[in-house]
Amino acid sequence: MRVVMTDLSQPSLPGTLPDKRQVAASFSKAAASYDSVAALQRAVGIALLEQLPDDLAPSRWLDLGSGTGYFSRVLAERFAGALGIAVDIAEGMLGHARGQGGARFHVAGDAERLPLQSASVDLVFTSLAVQWCSQFASVLSEAQRVLRPGGVLAFSSLCVGTLDELRASWQAVDGMVHVNRFRRFEDYQRLCAESELQLLGLEQRAQVLHYPDVRSLTHELKALGAHNLNPGRPSGLTGRARMQGLLQAYEQFRQPQGLPATYQVVYGVLRKPLQPGE
Ligand SMILES: C[S@@+](CC[C@H](N)C(=O)[O-])C[C@H]1O[C@@H](n2cnc3c(N)ncnc32)[C@H](O)[C@@H]1O
Secondary structure, three states: OOOOOOOOOOOOOOOOOOOOEEEEEEEEHHHHHHHOHHHHHHHHHHHHHOOOOOOOOOEEEEOOOOOHHHHHHHHHHOOOOEEHHHHHHHHHHHHHOOOOOOOOOOOOOOOEOOOOOEEEEEEEEOOOOHHOOHHHHHHHHHHHHEEEEEEEEEEEEEEOOHHHHEEEEEHHHHHOOOOEEHHHHHHHHHHHHOOOOOOEEEEEEEOOOEEOOHHHHHHHHHHOOOOOOOOOOOOOOOOOHHHHHHHHHHHHHHHHEEEEEEEEEEEEEEEOOOOOOO
């Protein structure tokens, strides 16, 4: 068994950067199963939508890291008449989303190097995608570039503390990093403050999901495409004894509702100033 996401605990991690081709391949492969297991992703995206400024009326919006296009369809409904663009690094996700409504255009691209013209959109909405980007500063500067003056960037992401139960359980089994660290909340604070965007809101909220057993959690992570793509990940299959050890170690966290998996979710809303330097 291979589990979970990329080591992004530092603002930049030379030598441990995720291979974006692997990220794209992993999410492309998960396109068909993603929606059936995306309860957390739905809840987070909906919470992010609730944080959009009331007066926001974009004529063009970008759903960045759009996945299966669920939130592109929500945005299209909310901003009827506006033109929507979906960008994702995974062709398989874009292929799944195309033809289901939502965005008018589906474009393959990287959040750190957006394939869009400068000052071309009024809203960049990105939910649970930028934790895959090692250079969050680049995501911010690209959002700043493609936004029109007065435009809004709304993002959700994950930070340190996410899946700590799984991390601690693996640690007890073999001391290896099966579940990787995430950027710290303080790094999000600093990088947002250093950007040329005005910060309207930034907060961290814990969300805990419960599972009957460890396999349900790890199967779900796989179905989401959230494999461990860290260059230093343990290779090969998980042996029976180690798996048994993992199940046992995770039991220490059991609650009446089941085995908890904590996600530390970051929500940020920023605006591009009307005048440069404002
Ligand atoms: C967890 S899914 C979220 C999908 C969608 N936003 C949602 O909330 O349902 C993460 C998505 O981000 C995409 N992604 C990962 N890294 C990316 C990058 N550097 N640029 C653009 N998209 C990226 C993945 O391919 C995947 O579709």
